[in-house]
Amino acid sequence: MLLRAQSKGGAATPKYEEIASPASTSAKSTPPLSAKGLQRPVNKTMLDFLLSLLAGWPAILVAVILSIYGLVKNNYRYLVGAAILAVPFSWFLSGFPVVRSPIFLTPVLIFGSAWAMRYGREMLAWLLAIPFFLVVLLLLFALGAGPS
Amino acid sequence: MLADILIMMIFGFPAAILSLLLSVIGVLTQKFWLVLIAAVIFIPFSYYLSGSPSLAGLPILLPAFQVGAAVALREKNKLWAWLLLVPAFFAVLWVGSRVLLYT
Numbered sequence: 514m515l516l517r518a519q520s521k522g523g524a525a526t527p528k529y530e531e532i533a534s535p536a537s538t539s540a541k542s543t544p545p546l547s548a549k550g551l552q553r554p555v556n557k558t559m560l561d562f563l564l565s566l567l568a569g570w571p572a573i574l575v576a577v578i579l580s581i582y583g584l585v586k587n588n589y590r591y592l593v594g595a596a597i598l599a600v601p602f603s604w605f606l607s608g609f610p611v612v613r614s615p616i617f618l619t620p621v622l623i624f625g626s627a628w629a630m631r632y633g634r635e636m637l638a639w640l641l642a643i644p645f646f647l648v649v650l651l652l653l654f655a656l657g658a659g660p661s
Numbered sequence: 662m663l664a665d666i667l668i669m670m671i672f673g674f675p676a677a678i679l680s681l682l683l684s685v686i687g688v689l690t691q692k693f694w695l696v697l698i699a700a701v702i703f704i705p706f707s708y709y710l711s712g713s714p715s716l717a718g719l720p721i722l723l724p725a726f727q728v729g730a731a732v733a734l735r736e737k738n739k740l741w742a743w744l745l746l747v748p749a750f751f752a753v754l755w756v757g758s759r760v761l762l763y764t
Contacts (some may be wrong), residue, residue: 528729586688615663636694643679643702650675 592627
């Protein structure tokens with residue numbers, strides 16, 4: 514009954530545009546310089562920062578360094594860490610959220626490399642890691658070539 | 662699209678630079694098979710380079726130097742291993758500098 518009364522009323526239920534746009538809500542309900550008004554842009558900035566850390570060059574560089582260190586030191590734990598770090602950016606590169614490219618499978622190569630290193634197959638570990646390095650180098654060259 | 666990416670990766674600078682890096686890591690860690698893998702990765706780049714008319718097909722011999730470096734490394738001769746890696750380094754630096762100068 515209450516729901517029906519609110520839906521009939523029209524003025525009691527907020528419209529979709531009022532909920533979706535932060536500008537309208539902040540302008541109506543909260544003053545522009547209040548803590549609540551500032552919290553949303555700060556949250557967005559922090560989320561963008563986390564996204565750039567996990568799906569950008571920092572994650573790629575750390576993954577490459579970890580995988581090279583793990584391969585040189587024969588330690589599979591570093592390779593597992595590199596593979597976990599490689600998941601976000603490879604998913605991002607393959608067309609988040611829908612997978613459109615086999616680049617999505619690059620963490621599997623590093624996981625396979627870690628598995629091979631775990632069981633003492635050092636050469637197989639290097640061979641599995643090479644396509645991952647090639648993908649990263651190609652990305653670097655594509656970035657260097659520019660938008661043209 | 663995927664074929665283009667694969668061709669760029671295998672015949673282009675990514676494979677050549679990765680090959681050089683693998684060679685250096687192989688010599689530093691004294692793993693001759695790593696230098697052999699690097700030589701195999703270097704073959705497409707050198708084949709592509711040997712198509713240049715001014716080079717008379719000579720760059721196809723570049724992976725042989727890397728194989729020689731692997732053999733030297735197997736014989737525990739690091740100096741010869743480094744020396745035999747120099748031609749591949751020189752070729753990549755030369756092509757890279759030409760590309761950067763003319764683009």
